[in-house]
Amino acid sequence: DAMVIQNPRYQVTQFGKPVTLSCSQTLNHNVMYWYQQKSSQAPKLLFHYYDKDFNNEADTPDNFQSRRPNTSFCFLDIRSPGLGDAAMYLCATSRKPGQGDTEAFFGQGTRLTVV
Template sequence: DAMVIQNPRYQVTQFGKPVTLSCSQTLNHNVMYWYQQKSSQAPKLLFHYYDKDFNNEADTPDNFQSRRPNTSFCFLDIRSPGLGDAAMYLCATSRGPQGGETQYFGPGTRLLVL
């Protein structure tokens, strides 16, 4: 089955210790997104890639970076996690603004910062 895969499902890190979350997709979609979701809130878009073009949301902290080495993979790097960064991180994909408007989500990675 074509899908969006996120690893790990749960990640524990220490305050200030860099952490990387990964996402892969078998849908061959052009666009990959990273969202942050805190409980009882809607997902908050951090950034997205349209192919290799990186698009950062204006209010995304510099502490959050992303890499997309190829079509299938995308990484979220949190350089110095703070307690406020504890959240569910969601990866999503879509065919693209002209080819498909629906975003498909992975299961998420829950990040805990100690």
């Protein structure tokens, strides 16, 4: 089945040690998103790619970076994780507007713990 896959499901990292979360999709969607979700709160958009065009949200800390080497893969890099960055990170994809389905498809998430 076509889907959005996030690896790993659970990640433990040390305070200040760079960490990378990965997301892949077989849906061939143009748009990929990264959301941060803390403690069953609403997911908060960090940034998104519209094809190769990177779009950062104004309030996303510089500590968070992203890479999209091709259509299928997208990475979230946290350069120096702090305790406040512990959260569930959700990757999602969607089609371009006007190309059909308007909903976003989510991966299972990566729960990041910072120790």
